[in-house]
Every structure is written in structure tokens, then in C-alpha cells.
Amino acid sequence: MISEEKKEPYFIQFKKDILEILKKGKYKTGDKIPSENEFCESADVSIRTVRRALLELEKDGIIFRRQGRGSFLRTLETKKENAIKGTICVLFSDIEFITRPSFSTILKGMEAACNKLGYHFNMQAIGMRFGKNINELKALGDVLFMKNINGFIISSPVKKEDIQFLRENNMSFITFHKYKGLNVNALSPVNFELAAEIGIEYLAGCAHKRIGVISGYENTSDEIILGNDIFVKTCAKLISEHGIDAVMRTSDYTEEDGYRIANEMLKLAKPPTAIFAVDDLLAKGAVKAIQEEGLKIPEDIAVLGCNDSLNDSFLSSIRMPLFNHGKFAVEILHSLITKNEKPTAEYTEKPELVLRDSTEINKKRKSA
Structure with a gap:
């Protein structure tokens, strides 16, 4: 019987109730079981709860469905532990965002963890649909629930109403963002503070006195993740503490923007002797611009990227631990789904400086 005092989601509770009904009813393989509406009426539960419970039973191989005919018993023996447990869905703002190498690396880590833990991996671009109004929100919810979603990783910020909607439907989820006034499982970001420190300290140690920094646009939602x-x-x-001159520019995380901004920096009366970019795509664009100007890298100007x-x-x-960060996100969500342990969303793996030809020679600047 479903109870608010139990920690399990309603659909999991009702799934167990259906199993008991099938066992006590002496159903045999191939027998038709009660319909969704019959379960709703007899147990006084919502149609969504019934559908999710039946989807779970179908996933476990307990029942099978025939369109227009109903659901039938396959077996009352449960699958092995390594069977597919369901689906984990990642919500993000738009398709363009997942094409960025940095975020796509995070997604690959998520997919690897899903495969290991026995989940299907699903991605959903929410754009303006998620939270635009309550009717559209519930409509999207119906679609997602029909896909047998066990939990969500919310990579883009959503409204508080969206969070409440997921909670009301007993959905497990983690977010990449904190929400004022709401207690959510917010995953700590990859340590870009330490990455910036590693990069600037290295370039300062190479005696660079004028550094160009190319970043993304500030205070935008998705850039918080990166x-x-x-x-x-x-x-x-x-840069201020080291007394270094700085040229700070913002960009749209593309190779084209890196190329454009580097060209602007090279035309300055005092161009930088090193460029440090928040993403490798920006750094790649900068390399192209420098080479087209006939300058040597790193003798004339060094280039350092981020994310590797x-x-x-x-x-x-x-090198940022993006792949492992994606795996960690799924592992945290899995803990919430299975209620195995109280998870911690604090991620501790550190960035690492990887030196190659675009900067290495500049170690000699101190003695030059």
C-alpha cells in the first residue's frame, strides 16, 4: 500500500503492490493483467503512478505489452542485478551547447557511468519549453515520464517551479546550479579556480609581463558549468598580484571567436606575449591567427588553453577532469535513485598542467 511515510517513490511502492497482486491472483505466464484504469480505480492511485509502475515491470521482464490489447504476465521471476535499471536523462539548454568539446567530454563520462551501472542514457534539450508555463511543463513531464526516466541531471538552470514539479512526482535529480532558498543536490563544479591559478602562475613564472585572457561571457547560465x-x-x-599587464576579452566559446579576438590583441600597440584561453577551441583559434600573422609560437607569443x-x-x-566529473554526476544520482547511501556532491579531482610546444620554450624567458 502506498504511503507518504515511506522513502520510496510512489511508482516503486505500487510496483511492489502489483507484484503482490499478481502472486496472490495466481496469474500464469501469458495471462492478461488488470488495465491501467482498473489499477487506478482499485488502488486509488494516479494514472502516472500506474504507468510508471508498469513500465518498471516491463523493464524488469515481468510483463509485456501488446498495443490495443493490454499487458500480460511474462514471469514472476526478477531479472539479474546487472539488468537495465531504467534511464538517466540529462537536461541542457540547447543543442549547440553539447557540441562544445568540454561539455561533450562531460557527457561521455556520464554515458560511460550509465553503461557501467545499467542505465540507458538520454539527453533532452529543454530550451524555453521547460518551465515556460505550468501546462507546457506538465506536458513535457508526461513525455519524459513515458520514457521511463529514473532520474535527471539538470545542467541548465530551471525555475523553482520546475524543481518543485520534479519533487512532487518523486523524481530523483541533481543540478549543476544552486537555487536560493531551495535545498537541492547541487554538484560542485570542476575546479576552474585552480586551473586559472595553475595557468597564470606558470605564465608568470615564464616571465610574461603582458597576458591576454580570452574567456566566455560572464554571468551566463551554461558558462557556470564550464x-x-x-x-x-x-x-x-x-594578474594584478603579479603586477602583470592584462588584456581581458570575452567570447562565445568558438574557434572563430578565438581567432577574431587574437587578431584584435595582435593589433594592439603592445600585444600580449602570451594568450591564456578558458577553452581549447578559443586557444586553437588564437594559434591560427598568430600563425597567419607570421609570428612564431611560442618564441613570439605563447598560447595556453584549458580543458585539454x-x-x-x-x-x-x-587538463580538466571533465570525463570523470560526468561519471561522478551519474554516480551521485544513482545513489539518490537507489537510496543506498547519502551522497556527497563535492568533487575533488584536480586540474593538471600539460605542457606542449605552444608554451614550452617560454621556460627560458627568465634567463633570456
Whole structure:
């Protein structure tokens, strides 16, 4: 019997109730079981709860369905522990966002963890639909629930009403953002503060006195995931402490923007002797602009990227643990779904400086 005092979601409770009904009713393989409406009426539960419970039973191989005919008993023996447990869905703002190498690396980590733990991996671009109004929100909810979603990873910020909607439907979820006044399981971001510190300290140690920093646009929702805002603040702070001249520019995380901004920097009366970019795509664009000007890298100008996501044998970069961060997100959500333990959303793996030809020679600047 469903109870609010139990910690399990309603559909899991009712799934167990259906199993008891089937066992006590002496159903045999191939027998038709009660319909969704019959379960609703007899147990006084919502149609959504019944549908999710039946989807769980179908996933476990207990029942099978025939369109227009109903649901039938397959077996009362449960599957092995390594069977598919359901689906984990990642919600993000738009399709363009997942094409960025940095975020796509996070997604690959999520998918790997889903495969290991026995979940299907699903991605959903929410755009303006999620939370636009309550009717559209519930309509999207119906679609997602029909896909047998066990939990959500919310990578883009949503409204408080959206969070409440998921809670009312007993959905497990984690977010990449904190919400004022709401107690949510917010995953700690990858440590871009330390990445910025590693990069600036390295370039300062190479005796660079004028550094160009290319970042993403500040205070935008998705850039919070990729650590842009804290990256900018840390770079500015350390550059000031070292007494280094800085050229700070914002961008749209594309190779084209990196190319455009680097060209602008090179045309300055005092161009930088090093460029540090928040993403490798920006750094790659900067490399192209510098080479087209006939300048040598790193003799004339050094280039340092961040994320190490392009498999570029020339570009020095700060290797971020993005793949493992994605895996960690799924592991946290799995703990919430299974109620195995109280998870901690604090991620501790550190960035690492990877030196290649785009900066390495500048170690000699101190003695030059």
C-alpha cells in the first residue's frame, strides 16, 4: 500500500503492490493483467503512478505489452542485478551547447557511468519549453515520464517551479546550479579556480609581463558549468598580484571567436606575449591567427588553453577532469535513485598542467 511515510517513490511502492497482486491472483505466464484504469480505480492511485509502475515491470521482464490489447504476465521471476535499471536523462539548454568539446567530454563520462551501472542514457534539450508555463511543463513531464526516466541531471538552470514539479512526482535529480532558498543536490563544479591559478602562475613564472585572457561571457547560465566566471575572477586577481599587464576579452566559446579576438590583441600597440584561453577551441583559434600573422609560437607569443579536450599534440593546456566529473554526476544520482547511501556532491579531482610546444620554450624567458 502506498504511503507518504515511506522513502520510496510512489511508482516503486505500487510496483511492489502489483507484484503482490499478481502472486496472490495466481496469474500464469501469458495471462492478461488488470488495465491501467482498473489499477487506478482499485488502488486509488494516479494514472502516472500506474504507468510508471508498469513500465518498471516491463523493464524488469515481468510483463509485456501488446498495443490495443493490454499487458500480460511474462514471469514472476526478477531479472539479474546487472539488468537495465531504467534511464538517466540529462537536461541542457540547447543543442549547440553539447557540441562544445568540454561539455561533450562531460557527457561521455556520464554515458560511460550509465553503461557501467545499467542505465540507458538520454539527453533532452529543454530550451524555453521547460518551465515556460505550468501546462507546457506538465506536458513535457508526461513525455519524459513515458520514457521511463529514473532520474535527471539538470545542467541548465530551471525555475523553482520546475524543481518543485520534479519533487512532487518523486523524481530523483541533481543540478549543476544552486537555487536560493531551495535545498537541492547541487554538484560542485570542476575546479576552474585552480586551473586559472595553475595557468597564470606558470605564465608568470615564464616571465610574461603582458597576458591576454580570452574567456566566455560572464554571468551566463551554461558558462557556470564550464567554470568561466570563477576562471575570469581568479585570472584577474592573480594578474594584478603579479603586477602583470592584462588584456581581458570575452567570447562565445568558438574557434572563430578565438581567432577574431587574437587578431584584435595582435593589433594592439603592445600585444600580449602570451594568450591564456578558458577553452581549447578559443586557444586553437588564437594559434591560427598568430600563425597567419607570421609570428612564431611560442618564441613570439605563447598560447595556453584549458580543458585539454581536442587531442592537440601542439597546444599546451590545463587538463580538466571533465570525463570523470560526468561519471561522478551519474554516480551521485544513482545513489539518490537507489537510496543506498547519502551522497556527497563535492568533487575533488584536480586540474593538471600539460605542457606542449605552444608554451614550452617560454621556460627560458627568465634567463633570456
